[in-house]
Amino acid sequence: MPSTTSITTGGKKCKPFLLRVMIFSPESGYKFTIEIQKACSSQNEPVWKLLFDLYKKIGADFQEVVSVEFVAGDPNDIDKIAAVTEDGMKRSQVRSFRDDVYPLVKPFGDSGQKPNNDQKKMIDDSMKKAINA
Numbered sequence: 001m002p003s004t005t006s007i008t009t010g011g012k013k014c015k016p017f018l019l020r021v022m023i024f025s026p027e028s029g030y031k032f033t034i035e036i037q038k039a040c041s042s043q044n045e046p047v048w049k050l051l052f053d054l055y056k057k058i059g060a061d062f063q064e065v066v067s068v069e070f071v072a073g074d075p076n077d078i079d080k081i082a083a084v085t086e087d088g089m090k091r092s093q094v095r096s097f098r099d100d101v102y103p104l105v106k107p108f109g110d111s112g113q114k115p116n117n118d119q120k121k122m123i124d125d126s127m128k129k130a131i132n133a
Contacts, residue, residue: 014040022089026102029057030109034097036085048072048081050131052101054109065109068101070127080131096130 015038022034035051050070055062072078084093104123108115115123 014038014044014046016040019085021084022094022097024094024098026098030102030106031055031062032097032102032105034089036081038082038085048078050081050127052097052105052127054102054105056109065112066105068105068123068127070124070131072131074128077128077131090133092133093130096126096133100126101130 017038019036020033021036023031024034025031032052032054035053037049037051039047039049041047049072052068052070053064054066054068056065057063072081101123104119104126
């Protein structure tokens with residue numbers, strides 16, 4: 001008599017989180033934070049993001065003036081962002097965020113204007129460069 005065996009496999013379990021990995025003060029009156037976010041798609045696939053938030057001292061407090069989100073799509077970028085959650089940021093990455101990303105983002109914090117498409121691409125490219133530094 002034939003027998004049937006059923007095997008049930010569990011679905012992928014994506015567990016979202018947000019991790020602040022760095023706070024840096026590039027100059028007096030400013031600071032920025034780098035956060036890693038793991039979100040989950042509707043198919044329960046992980047989506048890795050890097051958030052760069054710029055704060056400006058206004059009065060006695062720091063207030064967020066610009067927030068930039070980089071969504072990793074390239075497998076190498078995903079690996080680099082995920083590695084930060086375990087190993088922290090490398091010195092070269094910190095330098096790149098300070099020297100390459102911050103100068104591109106700061107003018108928008110000062111003016112309150114939104115970047116155009118070319119400026120967004122430059123910021124996005126700079127974020128990618130910093131992640132891979």
